[in-house]
Amino acid sequence: MSEQYSDAFLRDVLGRTKVIAVIGVSPNETRPSFYVARYLGLKGFRVIPVNPGHAGRTLLGETVRADLSEVSETVDMVDIFRRSEHVPPIVDDALERLPHLKTIWMQIGVEHAGAAEKARARGVDVIMNRCPKIEYQRLFGELRMGGFNTGIVSSRL
Template identity: 40%
Template sequence: MPVNHDRYDDAYLSEILETTRTIAMVGASAKAERPSHGVLAYLISCGYETFPVHPGLAGGEILDRKVYSRLADIPAPVDMVDVFRNSDAIPALADEILALPRLPRVVWLQLGIRNDEAAAKLEAAGIKVVMNRCPAIDRPRLLGR
């Protein structure tokens, strides 16, 4: 049954947030005022193993986490790819994700980010997709903390 990307069932989001252990954040920022920085800090505080991805910051650190240039550079498989990129960048990112040796279970596009064509392509490969949502908003609402 296809997922309704206009309204997600709480059980769908809860299952994702409860079973995810490792998260790659594409578009992570070292700037504390950026939303991606705050979301990364929150996810770390919740106990998720996180991998910031940002080509311009690769080799450095954000919140004591090594930054990677691209998803393929992360040395471990990830459960979720959390994305802070423009909606127009999502098709190319979907191709990058689908080329990984081990696919993530979930691709989560942050607030304001939606690309239905890329979502359909990812879902056809068995990857769950969430669009225009934030795990730092949904997790405390659904799971507490």
């Protein structure tokens, strides 16, 4: 069963985040991981692509890293585009290597209660089975412009 997250919590997470390491990002422009990473970059987030199969290539203006051991920047959020069974070692690696990490975000269809509990025990917020692109669009008014009822009341047109 998916967890529920308040709009205030999601807005706070997205508002405080500046640098996102996207695990499993693809250079294939038709893949969701590519267009989510691209969108986040266009919204002002620094996106650090992580994918061992494409390490060393340039993607979205950044060098693709093989894994988190190659990330020296301060990362606020790790966004995971891998199947749920691959989550625990990614979370362990992130908790070990990223001392300023504030959020682990697991994409739609990705959930792992044990890894989430471990991260929360270390003071890291966890979001599962959600997409930061969709949540950003919903919470900051972009879906409304497309005619979607977002459930957000605003005086903006």
